[in-house]
Amino acid sequence: MKISKRAQNITPSATMRISALAKEMNRRGERVISLSMGEPDFPTPENIKNAAAEAIKNNKTKYTVNSGIPELREAVAAKFKNDNALDYSSDEIIVSNGAKHSLYNALLSIIDEGDEVLIPAPYWVSYPHMVNLAQGKPVIIDSREENGFKISAEDLESKITDRTAAIIFCNPSNPTGAAYSKSEIERLTEIFIEKNIIVIADEIYEKLVFNGFEFISVASLNEKIKSQTIVVNGVSKAYSMTGWRIGYAAGPKEVISAMGRIQSHSTSNASSISQYAALEALRGPQNEVENMRAEFEKRRDYFQKEINGVEGINCNLPQGAFYLFPNVSSYFSEEIKGSTEFAAYLLEKGKVATVPGAAFGMEGFVRLSYAASMEELEEAAKRIKSALADLRKS
Template identity: 50%
Template sequence: MELANRVKTLSPSSTLAITAKANELKKQGHDVIGLGAGEPDFNTPENILDAAEDAMRNGFTKYTPSGGIPELKQAIVDKFQTDNGLSYTPEEIIVTTGAKHALYTLFQVLLNKDDEVIVPAPYWVSYPEQIKLAGGKPVIVSATEQNSFKITPEQIEEAITAKTKAVIINSPNNPTGMVYSKEELRKIGDICLKHNILIVSDEIYEKLIYTDDSHVSIAEISASLKEQTVIINGVSKSHAMTGWRIGYAAGPSELIKPMTNLASHSTSNPTSIAQYAALAAYRSEGDSNLEMRQIFAERLELLYGLLQDIPGISCVKPKGAFYLFPNVEEAMNRNGYRTVDDWVKALLEEEKVALVPGTGFGAHENVRLSYAVSSDALKEASQRIKRFVLNHQS
């Protein structure tokens, strides 16, 4: 059967592929340490679980409005006001089946054939694929390790053409863990305002920053930038709710309304029970993710230190998310492997450590390591990686 052209160019998710291979080896009885996880290794907090059960018991198991239940939209409005100093109305919010679906829906309503979206590399694996599915063209602009994997205003301006429709900013970043400062965002915003380019600000890791710096949304900087920005966020990372699939977009109503209309013909609505769980997450008193964030911060220090002891591997220290993105080019060359994919595959087969090759993120000399696993697992994984590198010195 002939497939639609729109799916023929899609690349499989490298993160899911490595996870599947690791799981296959585990089923065969191997002691595999998976550092490919893109989700917290904590269960959803008890109060959220209780809220979901209450929702089921109270009959909230029916269809909801396509853009989300009013209570949750209001809770998101309140969250923006409290956390970011941003004022939105419920009409400027759409609740979606995960932040990924918010991005997908946005590109579907925004892009026409051959419209361009500037995508800084390293990038989250789904950005280019979603743009292509909407008929658009991802314009990949590579950030350098010397600039902590952050794109510059000059790079953005050089990439702009008459077809440029939007630019993606992801801070804290997946896969690098890097965080843009307010001044860096201001300069990027000035370029976008100058050329009337929409800013797609993916802030899903907002709550996972491990320095004294607080998260800054580019929409906070000025009223003009807020009008030019669509914020993508959700509860997946902040509240350990990846499987619940609740995300949202906030932005101009002229984009949110057609996104809601499109959702009504695709998903109908986000799962009703998950919406009430998310409502409980945002209505929780205090900093509900403080313990998780503290543990992640400790693991970051541990794993970053362990990597320093492995020859041929260098790493820019991240400030957020739960990933490290070390450069392994020297180790790869010393070990006699032509590509980072081959190096990662051999490491998994020989030492049973699963990393994600950087090729899926637009970086061919790096690997992504997730520290969303126990400290003991991180120590053992580091020992195995070091042994692999030393055993294959050429």
């Protein structure tokens, strides 16, 4: 069958490909430790699962309003008010099938053919593909390890042209865990305003920050930047609800309405049952969120120290999310030409699945997710050390 050029240009997600390979090796009995997936390893909290069961019992199993049940949009508005000091009305909020869906709807709503969309690298693997699908042009802004993988005002300015329409600003970042301070965001915001750049703020890792880091939503700085920002967030990471597929976006009425029109003709509402579960997530007790966050912080502290202690590896201490992004380039050689070969070697020899930095637009690094139990992390650290010691000898 004929396959469209659009589809041909989309490569499968590297993270999903590696996870599938790791699962296949496990099936063959090879006992791979997977540090490749981007999801919390905790079960969804009981109160949330119970709310979903109640929704089914009470026949909340039909189409809902396209943009999400009013109670959930009100709960999202309350979340923005309480957590971010942001005022949105219900018609400035849309609930979608995951944050990914909100991001895609946002791009489809604001990008015309040839519009340039800035993407700081390393970036989440889906961004450039989404921009291409929206017929925009991804323009990558490289960050540097010594700057904690955060872009500076100068980095940003150097990539702005008269076709620049938007930026996808992921904070805290997947894959590096970098989180921007208030003053860093303020400096970038001055430029966003001056150059009239729409900000798509991906804040899905907002709740996962460490050492008392104060998360600031870019839209909350002032009314002007709020008027040109679409904030995307969701319940996937904070409440360990990746499979429920609930994300949301907030922004000016006209863009939320455009996103609603696109959603209404493509997917319609997000799952009714999941919406009731998300309502409980946002309105119910929040102690599980803090428990998971604290556990991630403990694992980060342990694992970063272990990985940074491996000869030839430099690993920054990230302030958010649940990933390490170590520099492994000192291991590159004739055989291990780059991060892809390095990750393949770790999988084959160490039986540890990681994701090469190349997949995130940055060579020389790999992403290690520490959304795994302490026992798995301890074993993974042992295996990585041993596999790399062998590599040094060879």
